[in-house]
Amino acid sequence: MTTHQFPAALPPAIELHGLSKLFRGGAGLHPLELQIERGEIFGFLGPNGAGKTTTLRTLMGFLRPTSGSARVLGHDVWHEREAVHALVGYLPGELTLPAAETAAQVFGEAARQRGAAGVVANAKMLCERLELDPTRKIGTLSKGNKQKVGLVLALMHAPEVLLLDEPTDGLDPLAQDTVLTLLQEAQAEGRTVLLSSHMLAEVERVAQRVGIVRAGRLVRAERLDHLIAGLPSHLTVTFRGPAPTLPSESALGLTDLYWQAPTVSQGPTLRATLTGEPNPLLRALAGAEVAYFRLERASLEEAFLNDYRSQNAVQSGQEEPHA
Template sequence: MPYTIEVEGLRKRFGNATVLDGVDLQVQAGEVFALLGPNGAGKTTTVRILTTLLAPDGGTARVAGHHVVREPNAVRAAISLTAQEAAVDGMLTGAENLRMMARLRGAPKGIADDLLERFDLVEAAGRRVESYSGGMRRRLDLAMSLVQRPQVLFLDEPTTGLDPRSRRAVWDAVTTLADEGVTVLLTTQYLEEADRLAQRIAVIDGGRVIEQGTAAELKARIASEVLELHFADRSQRIPVNGPDDVRRALEAHPDAERIELHQPSLDDVFLAVTR
């Protein structure tokens, strides 16, 4: 399949600090791709370069077939970005924010009303955004990025601070967009979010991609299953790889009152590969 995002050897320094040290990524058309990593790993810097907000110091990057340095206007025409801070006008109502964006992007009439309904903002449409909760502002911000359907949607930690209902609304929107052929690159601190949404995941640390694959591939390659043994006065967790390890652990602990076998999670992968 064609790649909608192609990154090779991407580098960026701020003063004496190397933030990106040769990042390589390839994201297929219509794919949800998650970029994970600890704070300061370079996730947001990568997104800012790919969305033409920041120039790289080295390497190459193409988005929707366009070079991010030589063809920034073409890149901007093909993408939408929902950044960590909601880019909405608090003095305007929710409906006014969406209609203003629709006029700026030359979107068809009625798109604002459709998006208000899609993101459960109809009842709040006539209120000033300054009165919105954080979750409502985030949903409005995402709706504004979809006034004109992009080829590529960048979501930089889109559900940080959202309540479970708002988070689920964002997840549903991302899934729908991917089903419709939109390529989505998201950064997130919620590993459950990446596990649920992303077809493929890259883990970035120290400015480099250190692991990449599907969630299932990463779990199988990096993390072990965990056998949890419960005794009368304590519990013990033992990493195991396959039935032979399980058998040996049970033979060594015949006094266990209850046993549980846990599959590895992305949390286990994250802790295993990051510093």
């Protein structure tokens, strides 16, 4: 992972202080505190309606904050909208483009608005990398290709900050890979990405930190490697002989433990979820005849889903179901 050093005087890429945006009926975004440093890829996770898009649209100055403030590279997102837009590339979650125009016409217009040199050449390069034909009318393009048009519009002026709402939505795996590579390249140049996504695998691949938003509240924001280190692992141990006597589950850091009966060809199988260091377990197994051993870390997706299920269960007053 690349770490970027910046002078302390420079403001963070994105800072939210008590930012809220409440709609009629109380839905929306509740006061949010978050800081995203320059050169960081920050994954913004949450289910539909959690408030991810509202956060991005508020950062773009499309929605007026109900309270608090948000700044992008030191500029207030509501009062200095144009200054923010000059520095930001934005991909909306629901992209609607003029069907009768070609992608090249749309890029040309955006380039004239930006007025910076090299924007059109950059758009051409991005089209080549994303394998997008800019001469075709947008109305004739597939969903994935329309998404590529939106991505080129967001990236073509090499913005300092990228606000991307589901950037790989509708893309084939090859194009998804290219987009993630482009984001990593942007980061290598010191630029910042706020990546809102349902695709946890892609967030896991590129993000340094993630924020999990739920019902308009940021319930977790931490480094991805810390989050992953705290994830439980799935344990499977098959023994050759009879099952050994093991210390208590809690001493080994095991939960959800159960034994699978021996078969003709193999001994009993232990299945459990391991949280924390595996050393106590390995020591306990030292004298046993182990035929098969597998310890697999839960994916971010699994952790995310479990997190949500447990919070839903707590909220509805039900007992948390075991996986």
